[in-house]
Amino acid sequence: MDKKNPVTILENAYIIASEEIKKDNGESFLLALSKKRQEWLFTVGNKVESLKAVVTALTTSLVKKIEDPKQDVRYHKDELKGGYSGRTYDTKYVTPFFKKKFRRLAMKESGWLTRSIEQPHAFTLDFPGKIRDKEVKESFLQILNDIEKHKASPQKYLICLFILLLQRTAVSPTKLTHIFSSEKLTIDIIIKSLNSHFFQKYSVSGASRLPVIAIYSIYEVLMKDVRRYQGKKLKSIRSHISPDMRARGIGDIEVIDENNEYFEGIEIKHNIPIDPIIIRDAYEKFKDTPIVRYYLLTTAEPNVKDGEEKKVKTEIEKIKREHGCEVIVNGIIQSLRYYLRLLPDPKKFIKRYTKNLTIEFSKTTEIKKEHILKWEKLLRE
Known part of the structure; x- marks a missing residue:
């Protein structure tokens, strides 16, 4: 040549x-x-x-x-x-x-x-x-x-x-065999590690992507192990770089049923409490689409903006009457803890999350090497 x-x-x-x-x-x-x-x-x-x-x-x-x-x-x-x-x-x-x-x-x-x-x-x-x-x-x-x-x-x-x-x-595959096989890897330890990973003060951007990957990873395991999701399909994770509306999606994470209709949608916020405006904006994405359940999850504590609890409840009830969709507001850490309890083997989640971080790192610039190294360090502690 x-x-x-x-x-x-x-x-x-x-x-x-x-x-x-x-x-x-x-x-x-x-x-x-x-x-x-x-x-x-x-x-x-x-x-x-x-x-x-x-x-x-x-x-x-x-x-x-x-x-x-x-x-x-x-x-x-x-x-x-x-x-x-x-x-x-x-x-x-x-x-x-x-x-x-x-x-x-x-x-x-x-x-x-x-x-x-x-x-x-x-x-x-x-x-x-x-x-x-x-x-x-x-x-x-x-x-x-x-x-x-x-x-x-x-x-x-x-x-x-x-x-x-x-x-x-370059990211070297982490040798985590001892962690995956460890009897000491409890749900409390997993949650503590995730909390540290999400809220670490990084020198780079992209931390808001970490909770999205965590929820996506838990869903990957739920799809196989939980009866509710039998026959359902998890769509590919959406990028934060492309706006949802432009990408014609309803959320960060989407589950479809046997007829390729939306079954669940999940929108994730990092350090942002849920308020009525966020709920209305989410509704705009799915109001013309049949869907059973829609989650608004956040890492913020409290999950709902102070003083807005009644208004949030009113918006959720309004959507239920108009559309029929059940909107659920919750914390990401609480949700992960609940989902992990549903799994026969919580270590499956750790494997998926670790793998998905590496995959995301190889595909986009949202996940940085610093995020990977911090997770590896947490798993070794």
Whole structure:
């Protein structure tokens, strides 16, 4: 295959980066860069989860430079003199590659669909695009300036970037055999661990996703072990990134019956007490849809906003009269404790939750490595 083919360039860089990771976690390869170049790359790499478009644009620019050394890749739009279409190049080669190798970091279509990147200005040091992190913007532009003005190797940059991405996205399977087989793993211990996991003060966003994954995981086990759910199907977990209405769903978690009609819906709030407005908003999602039961669960204590108890009860009764659906407001911790008591083997839940955290981490940027590491630590305590 042509070594200048963009797909080959990406694959080869990935293979080398993977080998360096196996050797010494990529440390020696990264240290071969000058301190300034390391600093630029680390600045971009450390924000990859929140600034995916920048990483996509950087990867696109590096691959294009390797393929065509004569192209000044700072000129990333056709309308710029001597430019090329970075968006077309990204859409055809880079984003599809990321969806295969770095799924959770991949853009939906292209990094050039973000306002900060799509600007009709070259990626020179005075680029006016409003990339929200100034240090990331500066580092991104300095790397491109480095390969164009100082003839730095785009291939070395690309391999180093992939090493950083592999470091950020790799999660080693936790060895939890001793925990899963432990007789000491009681419901109280599980609940205590979940409570700590939900309310840990993380340095990253995404904690609101943890209760959703926990409830989804318990439902996966309930579907098999509890008679009420025989013949029912649990739909795939919904992303918090896509609004429910746009995704045409009724909640974070959905159960359908034998006729593919909604049976139960669950909406989950983190640190937000339930009030009449939340109930009315939820009703808007399912009022035209037959459904037996709808849960509004929250990690907030108390579960219902102070002083709003009677209004919440009134809204629930109104929905029951108008629609027939039974709306249930409860705390997530209380619900999990109740569900765990229904299970013949609560350890099944721990296995599912641990697995689902890893799956979510591999698919989206909502779950971060910090969340995984905290859960592993809790299970070892």
